[in-house]
Amino acid sequence: ACWGGPRRSPAVPLVPCRSATVTRSGAILPKPVKTPFGLLRVFSVVIPFLYVGTQISKNFAALLEEHDIFVPEDDDDDD
Numbered sequence: 001a002c003w004g005g006p007r008r009s010p011a012v013p014l015v016p017c018r019s020a021t022v023t024r025s026g027a028i029l030p031k032p033v034k035t036p037f038g039l040l041r042v043f044s045v046v047i048p049f050l051y052v053g054t055q056i057s058k059n060f061a062a063l064l065e066e067h068d069i070f071v072p073e074d075d076d077d078d079d
Contacts, residue, residue: 022028064070 020029061070065072
């Protein structure tokens with residue numbers, strides 16, 4: 001909902017919102033402007049961050065294995 005953040009004045013909200021849906025006379029206010037958020041924008045943000053997260057976790061797993069902190073065992077007990 002409406003959150004101005006820490007120590008912000010109420011005149012500059014972080015998320016634009018309105019507290020009333022009708023005027024004093026009872027007229028309904030028009031719909032607020034909606035910013036389109038297409039799939040291209042979603043994928044252009046999600047895919048790079050997934051890639052970066054994958055690289056970080058891969059490097060961290062290699063670091064743990066290099067220092068013998070966590071070494072996966074290759075036991076075949078399924079037979």
